């Protein structure tokens with residue numbers, strides 16, 4: 001399945017040591033969360049920002065900033081178009097000073113806040129919801145002079161998902177919305193601290209995991225960690241981070257992503273193994289952990305049946321139908337010798353639009369597979385996501401208004417089975433009431449409890 005996460009953030013504070021290399025490599029590690037632009041802001045007697053379009057290696061080519069506190073961001077556009085103006089970190093200068101801010105998530109009340117602030121005379125230079133957050137913090141900072149309190153005051157107006165890193169003077173702030181929808185974790189070395197969207201960054205850079213930022217918490221990092229619980233914690237962690245988005249070597253809110261995926265596969269394998277199947281294969285890469293679990297749960301051997309070309313980026317869409325069909329084969333092709341004459345179970349993490357799944361079933365049949373049984377770790381996705389994932393148009397979702405049998409027919413599989421919601425909750429290991437599963441159930445967890453906009 002191919003979807004886009006909406007951004008990854010990192011912040012590093014290390015007394016007397018340049019933080020740029022750790023920020024750069026941290027963004028490299030978070031590249032899966034955003035490939036459209038990348039940027040870094042560093043404090044060194046003032047805040048300097050470098051950013052560019054494309055992957056980290058392109059966007060930050062031949063750049064370096066000196067300084068011992070900084071933040072970074074990789075972006076996939078959500079609110080606002082893909083442009084250098086909308087890339088982050090955003091630098092905000094106001095009468096009480098300046099700060100840089102990077103955001104992962106999506107504000108549900110962006111347009112409402114934007115028109116309120118514009119009505120009060122604020123001028124916006126981007127079309128991104130991140131600038132609304134930044135301008136609210138600046139506004140509150142002018143009012144109360146205390147930066148932590150300014151963030152806490154601004155949070156009362158925000159509805160939606162936000163994991164933020166903020167660079168102010170030589171301090172790094174890590175902020176998470178009261179539902180903790182997007183992840184954010186803290187690590188440390190003897191030299192200092194790091195905050196990042198995912199803990200896989202810590203292992204790569206040699207930091208020890210400390211803890212997750214709590215939902216509704218503001219953590220200020222200077223000579224140590226200072227915490228303020230700005231809003232009551234009401235966890236509603238995104239289930240999709242576990243199923244698809246986060247890296248398998250990350251630990252999110254105390255739960256190992258790899259283990260969740262393997263358990264999800266085991267549960268599905270125990271209940272949905274087709275009779276006499278010869279081999280379980282994964283849709284690489286995101287289906288691999290689930291498929292390994294499926295083989296374990298079903299007792300059917302695991303093998304490789306599809307090969308991914310790792311060097312294909314976005315392909316040009318040719319108008320001719322036959323050339324369009326070639327697109328999926330450029331990315332994923334069958335190993336004929338592995339699948340020919342066999343009854344195959346193809347395991348994927350999730351199906352959203354179903355276009356790729358349908359093509360993969362055909363690729364396997366063309367390669368001689370006798371039967372193709374599709375198994376999907378994530379229950380059917382039927383409702384849009386408003387909290388920062390690229391799934392907004394429910395009309396495009398293959399599961400919308402269809403039975404499992406109808407979907408199987410549409411993708412051309414012999415049989416199709418999904419995990420149940422109960423099995424998903426069991427595999428993640430977090431109580432159902434503390435998870436966001438709105439794209440599965442249509443029950444949206446974010447409540448409009450923000451301060452009255454007229455108070456702005």
Ligand code: SF4
Nearest residue numbers: 238239385436438439
């Ligand atoms: S709606 Fe789905 S993808 Fe969006 S935050 Fe909730 S669980 Fe995650």
